[in-house]
Amino acid sequence: MTIYFIFIVLLISFSNGQRTNQKKCSSADYNPQVSKAGQYPWVVAILDQRDWIHLYIGVGSLIAKNLVLTSVRILNDTSEADLLVRGGEYDYSTDKDQHHDDVEVEMIRRHEGFDERTATNNIALLVLKSAFDGNTNVGTICLPPPTGFTAFDGSTCFFNGWGKAKFDSEDYPSILKKTDITVISREECVRAIGAPVPTQLLCGTGLQGKDSDGDGGAPLVCIIQDQFYQVGIVNWGKQNATETKPIFYTKLEVFRSWIDQQIVIIRQTLK
Incomplete structure (x- = not known):
């Protein structure tokens, strides 16, 4: 073939x-x-x-x-x-x-x-x-259409990978992990970081005390109307337990x- x-x-x-x-x-x-x-x-x-x-x-x-x-x-x-x-x-x-x-x-x-x-x-x-x-x-996995996609702000989404699980840990898990992320609106993200957010990026919270080193490229997936949709791609990021600023993800739409x-x-x- x-x-x-x-x-x-x-x-x-x-x-x-x-x-x-x-x-x-x-x-x-x-x-x-x-x-x-x-x-x-x-x-x-x-x-x-x-x-x-x-x-x-x-x-x-x-x-x-x-x-x-x-x-x-x-x-x-x-x-x-x-x-x-x-x-x-x-x-x-x-x-x-x-x-x-x-x-x-x-x-x-x-x-x-x-x-x-x-x-x-x-x-x-x-x-x-x-x-x-x-x-x-x-x-x-299904992708969002180019236009007219159902809003997913506030959705609890997740990504998977074999990257580090904890902030500044040197250990990489051998078993595929799941990290929950809450997608927030652009307006909320701008207020949180105090700067403009490029339209190509999504903002999410939930990485506090965690590390996504090794998870670059991972799909950010949301469940919308009983369907799995990949809405983003993991860039990089880690946060200590007290940090609250959002993390950026590539916006697939x-x-x-x-x-x-x-x-x-x-x-x-x-x-």
Whole structure:
């Protein structure tokens, strides 16, 4: 099967699936009090495989069977050959709990306007060499439409990753963690930080005493009308227990048109 044919399947999956994939994004059976393999099937680990070492560098989300959404910042200067994407992972400390799959990267698309100083445009796509198929612990997440999305200010959302759990800790958990975040309105965020907030960013609270180092690129997911939606991407941030200022996340609603444009470019490139 050629890369181009695989990508045609990807394109159909993304453009149509994001509209009709509601059943797969249903939160009807979700129990936030339980942690288990396959509970967050859209979460993938991004690994640097240079020097024959699989080094964990961050997180991504599967938005089609061979298309990963992540942040520019975690990729640094890596090339396609340097990266490996792992789906279905839960506990890094054992191979007995479940089956995971590793897939190599065919193409990286970094946002051309990324600004590390302000965290704006911190978004990237990874096109995989093959699709994640046949693994029941791997699945896709729904994205918000470009316009007309239901307001989610005040929603309790969450992100997942294998990054640090506690402020200034040196320990990285081996089991996929969940961090709850409350998304706040832009107006409330501006009041809290005392400065303008770029339209490309979401603000959230709830990181007090916690650390998201190692969770860069992770999907910020909200449950809206009984559906899981990825509304943002983790940039970076940590807070001691007394800090109350909001943390910034990439706002996906703003970047839906960019994602669609990149898919067109990828399709033309892989012809």
